Amino acid sequence: MIVWTAKSGAKVTLTKAPSSFTIKGSGFGHGVGMSQYGARGMATAGKSSTQILQHYYTGAKVTTMSKNADASLKVQLLTGKKSVTVTPRSGRLRVKVGSKTIESGSKVTIERTSSGSVQATVGSKSYSGSKLTLEWQSTRYWKSSSATTVSVSGAQNGATGTYRHGRLEIGQLKSSLNVINVVGLNKEYLPGIAEMPASWQSEVLRSQAIASRTYAYRNLGAVKPACGCNVYDEVASQRFLGWTHENAGDSGPWRKAVAATQTTSGSTVRSARLITYKGGLIDAVYSSSAGSKTHSAAEVWGSAVPYLVSVDGSPPKYASAQNPNASWSVTAKQSDMARAFGLADVRSVAVAKTGSGLVKTVKATSVKGKTASLTGDQLRTKLKLKSASFSVA
Structure with a gap:
């Protein structure tokens, strides 16, 4: 619609909601801690498992511990x-x-x-x-x-x-x-973890084994009342497929990576490599990929963790990681966007981001001027986006 005013003359005002929105983003997952594809790129460039882990977990150390080795x-x-x-x-x-x-x-x-x-x-x-x-x-x-x-x-x-x-x-x-x-x-648990293709380089597989072990160790002790367990068998904790994965024809490199990061005597594990920060086990969270930068725990979950800060997620020199989600694009229908925000329609969307590119808030405005806001993670969940690092057009 064209509106005439004495002061500014003709002004074009959008009075009809668009039929769809284009959402462009990067990364897959929460983006905190180790980026698996970024770690793959580092391994391709010759970095060791220790170098990979100490890059993604700032100030942490990879150490060998005997406590709970056979837990x-x-x-x-x-x-x-x-x-x-x-x-x-x-x-x-x-x-x-x-x-x-x-x-x-x-x-x-x-x-x-x-x-x-x-x-x-x-x-x-x-x-x-x-x-x-x-x-x-x-x-x-x-x-x-x-x-x-x-x-x-x-x-x-x-x-x-x-x-x-x-x-x-x-x-x-x-x-x-x-x-x-x-x-x-x-x-018995680690060989059944299915979080990374076993065809990847040995050093990145070792990085995954150490991170997965550290995550599990940190969850030992009192069981969670919500499940009567230490960990879930799916991505709320780590994907555990048991014998289905351990005995798969192509899983040999993964089993070797697990074995290479622990020492045994007979059938008993005596010690294993873990990630610590100032002597304590870290919360070794990880995700598939994080775009150009990982996100801090404070950005995603609201509480700062000294070793979970934003770092380069997949530096250009590690482009050989072949990350399929380095960039992605999806189309959201008008009806889906309106439903997500609880509005009759959505005319425009404004996105506010943190320093690492994580979407902090998304504000939608209807044709009649009514507004509604969501966090980036809320919109990610409602629209089933790959990550909360995106733009909307």
Whole structure:
């Protein structure tokens, strides 16, 4: 619409909301701590795992520690379900309910009953208790020559998960089953971590192994009330696929990287490499990539952490990282943008950023002049963007 005024003459005013917005950004994930693609580029340039980690965690040191080297970790595999099946392969399992132990060479069904108990059905018989334990052959809990694995229905984002190590503890959480895999942190948990392609360079794989180990060590001790676990098996903690990943045909380099960052005596881990800051374990957070700069913990989560500050995320000389998310672009429909801000429509969007390029606030204005604001992370979640480092046009 063209409006005439005596003072300024003709003035063009946008009175119609655009049909879509173009959002251009960089990076994938929260962008705090180690950038995996940036670390890959540094490894390609000849940097060691220690150099990589000490770049991304400012003032931190990579050290060798013997404490908790053979510790066990509780990993939540599944919750929110009333029923789960556990099936042994190439061997047998046993169910422990109270004082009873029941062996089986076939599928066991576990249910959360209407009376509030956990019930295991083995063959034609059922056994109930407040919780139960499942063990299988050739683990540290049941010595045997049969290399048994168990399949747990729905354990991997609805798909069946396969596990070789430890045991399962099945209890209750919010009126549903809670399935926990108790595993040795170094020898059994880390080989099943699926956070980085095993085809990447050995030094970046070692960096990932040390960061993943440090993250897990920091979560040892008291279990989280929200899950009855030390860590989740997905990206809320770290992606743990168990035997599915450890036994994959291309996972050899990852297993070697884990082994190279710890020392063993027989079957016992005696010491392992970890990241510390002033003698204490760091919170070794990481993400896929962070664009040109990583973000500080203060920018993303509101609290400053001395070793989680903004640094070069993927310097130009490390362009060989081949990061597919160094830059990205998506189109957001008018209806999606309006819904995100809770407005009838969105005429324009103004973005305010921090020094590292993280979007701090996004202010939307409707055709009628009504405004609404979101944080960058809130808009990222609502529109399912790859990161909170973006611009809107």
